[in-house]
Amino acid sequence: MIGNLASFQDELAASGFPPLVNKLAGDGFRAGITTSALGPLRLVSLDTPASACVGRERDAVDGENLAVKVMARGRTRIEQGRGEVELGPSDLVLLDPTRTLRFESTAAAHVTVLVPRRELRIRPAQIDRLIGVRIDGSHGPGALVSVLARQSARSASEFREAQALRSAAAVVELIAVALETRLGDEQPAPDELLRSRIAGYIEARLADPDLSPPGIAAAHHMSVRRLHKLFEDQPLTVAALIRRRRLERCRAELTGSGRTVTAVAARWGFSDPTHFSKLFKATYGYNARALVTSNRARTTRTRTAGPEKDGGDQDSKSNRRSHGEGEHRPPR
Numbered sequence: 020m021i022g023n024l025a026s027f028q029d030e031l032a033a034s035g036f037p038p039l040v041n042k043l044a045g046d047g048f049r050a051g052i053t054t055s056a057l058g059p060l061r062l063v064s065l066d067t068p069a070s071a072c073v074g075r076e077r078d079a080v081d082g083e084n085l086a087v088k089v090m091a092r093g094r095t096r097i098e099q100g101r102g103e104v105e106l107g108p109s110d111l112v113l114l115d116p117t118r119t120l121r122f123e124s125t126a127a128a129h130v131t132v133l134v135p136r137r138e139l140r141i142r143p144a145q146i147d148r149l150i151g152v153r154i155d156g157s158h159g160p161g162a163l164v165s166v167l168a169r170q171s172a173r174s175a176s177e178f179r180e181a182q183a184l185r186s187a188a189a190v191v192e193l194i195a196v197a198l199e200t201r202l203g204d205e206q207p208a209p210d211e212l213l214r215s216r217i218a219g220y221i222e223a224r225l226a227d228p229d230l231s232p233p234g235i236a237a238a239h240h241m242s243v244r245r246l247h248k249l250f251e252d253q254p255l256t257v258a259a260l261i262r263r264r265r266l267e268r269c270r271a272e273l274t275g276s277g278r279t280v281t282a283v284a285a286r287w288g289f290s291d292p293t294h295f296s297k298l299f300k301a302t303y304g305y306n307a308r309a310l311v312t313s314n315r316a317r318t319t320r321t322r323t324a325g326p327e328k329d330g331g332d333q334d335s336k337s338n339r340r341s342h343g344e345g346e347h348r349p350p351r
Contacts, residue, residue, distance in 0.1 A: 058187030093127025
C-alpha cells in the first residue's frame with residue numbers, strides 16, 4: 020500500500036493515466052497500485068479510498084491507448100464524453116486518457132485495461148459514442164470482460180510470451196464485442212460485419228505462411244476482386260493488414276523473448292529473413308536484430324545483478340540448453 024498521495028499520483032501517471040487531482044485526500048491517504056502486462060495490454064489494479072478527482076487532459080502523443088475500467092468493489096460516478104454514469108461492482112466503462120475526466124468514488128477496487136486503439140478495430144466515430152458509457156458487467160459480453168480483466172490482472176505474470184499474446188488477443192476481441200453490443204440498435208452494415216469476420220480469420224491464422232488474399236477469399240466464398248473491394252475504403256489492404264499484424268507479433272515476441280530474428284520471423288509467416296528485416300526496418304525505423312541485442316544485454320545485467328542461489332540458475336541454464344534455448348545467434 021502507498022501512504023503518500025504524491026507517490027501514488029506518480030505511480031498512476033507512470034501507468035498511463037492522466038494526472039489526477041484528488042479533492043478528498045487527507046493525511047490518512049492509503050492506496051494500492053499494481054501493474055502488469057499481457058501481450059500489448061497493460062493491466063492496472065487499484066485499491067483506493069473515497070475520492071473526488073479531476074484528470075487533466077494529456078498531450079495527443081499519449082493517446083495510443085484507450086482504457087477499459089472494470090469495477091471490482093465499491094461505486095464510482097464518472098463523467099467523460101457524453102454524460103455522467105454510475106458504476107457498481109462488475110460494471111465497466113471505456114475511457115480516453117487524453118480527455119478530461121471527473122469522478123467521485125467510494126472506497127473501491129478496480130482494474131483498468133489499457134488497450135492500444137489499433138487493436139480494437141472499431142471506427143473512431145463509434146469509439147466517440149462509447150466513451151464514458153456504462154456497460155453492464157452482470158451478464159452478456161460485459162460479464163465476460165469483467166471476469167477476464169480481473170482474473171488477467173491477478174495471473175498475467177504466469178503467462179509465457181506466446182500464451183500472453185494469444186490471451187491478450189482473446190481479451191481484446193471480447194472487449195470489442197462488448198463495446199459493439201453496447202452500441203444498441205445500430206446494426207453494422209453487412210460489409211462491416213464481413214470485414215470484421217475476415218479480420219478475425221486473419222488474426223487467427225497469422226502464423227500460417229500460406230495465408231493470402233486468394234485463400235482468404237476462397238474460405239469466405241467470394242472472389243479475390245470482391246475481397247479487395249471490401250477493403251478498398253479501409254486504411255490497409257488485405258495484404259498490408261496481414262503484413263502489419265505479422266510484424267506487430269514479431270516485434271512483441273522479439274521484445275520479450277530470447278529467440279533469434281530468423282526463428283521469430285519464420286514463426287509468423289516470413290520465410291525470407293532478408294525480406295523480413297527490410298520490412299521491419301522500413302516499418303519501425305530500426306533493425307529487428309537490435310531488439311535481440313537489447314534483450315541479451317538486459318538478461319546479462321539481470322544475471323550479474325545478484326548471486327546464484329542453490330545452483331538454481333545453473334540448473335535453469337542446463338534445462339534451457341537441453342531444450343535448445345539460449346544457444347541462438349543473430350542471423351548473419
